[in-house]
Amino acid sequence: MYHKSSPTIAASEITSRELFEQRRQFIQLIAGLGLAALLPSELSAGEKLTIVKPALYTQPETLTPYEDVTQYNNFYEFGTDKEAPAKNADTLITHPWTITVEGEVHKPQVFDIERLLKLAPLEERVYRLRCVEAWSMVIPWVGYSFSELIKQVEPTGNAKFVEFVSLHDPKQMPGQLNPVLNWPYREGLRLDEAMHPLTLLTLGLYGEVLPKQNGAPVRLVIPWKYGFKSAKSIVKIRFTEKQPISSWTASGPNEYGFYANVNPAVDHPRWSQAKERRIGEFLKRKTLPFNGYAEQVSQLYAGMDLQKNF
Secondary structure (H helix, E strand, O other): OOOOOOOOHHHHHHHHHHHHHHHHHHHHHHHHOOOOOOOHHHOOOOEEOOOOOOOOOOOOOOOOOOHHHHOOOHHHHOOOOOOOOHHHHHHOOOOEEEEEEEEEEEOOOEEEEEHHOOOOEEEEEEEEEEOOOOOEEEEEEEEEEEEHHHHHHHHHOOEEEEEEEOOOOOOOOOHHHOOOOOOOOOOEEEEHHHHHOOEEEEEEOOEEOOOOHOOOOOOEOOOEEEEOOOOOOOOEEEEEOOOOOOOHHHHHHOOOOOOEEEEOOOOOOOOOOOEEEOOOOOOOOOOOOHHHHHHHHHHHHHHOOOOOOO
């Protein structure tokens, strides 16, 4: 094990819980009126997820309010403004949904959401999310280690990297009409990074299925890296021998390195990364190396020049 569970966050410290509960009650009311059949099947049970291992890897920090988590997002497929995804993501169809896994694996497969939900016990993990624009959040994600999926497909000896490809459909994702990136969105990890227990295959947050603007129905969360590494709305996973080309790295190689490990000593060309602003707070705080997960992941990069490999 790489972690010991930290103390569970007290309920009194979880901000904006009333809004979260009101939303849940509204969905339950719909079900009670016999309208649940109008919702996609994975949402019909009041949008709840059955969490078997609560508070795993919890950080003893106040959670970012649910409203902020779901209203302030980077998801350029729905617009470049932070508020645009919440306004525009209703066009995304999240069910049915499948993820094709291929490449250097012995058992290539296609996973649907129902299977992913049952692949391993769902855990709640409170992770920090650090964005390259120098803002951060603390979010109770729901999912399980991505290594659980890796076990199912059995990578070959040639597999050195994992590439993630997001949905490309401008009708559902109107932001893709903007050539700000070469669509579809692509990201990549080294295989050992992908297999690390902290790398989370994420299906929900705050005990619910993922909202569309947060990367529904399935995304990654890699807490020691900048947020752009955590691919959203994934439709394909490919195991490769060569390092894949990541979308932001291809767009701005001097700004967005392939590794994207949070390193306060490496500034973005247009701003400092030494400090960050936690959403909901006025004052900035020091940025922690590897986003505060150095004890767990720094050994993955032993001997690497983290100024060059940023």
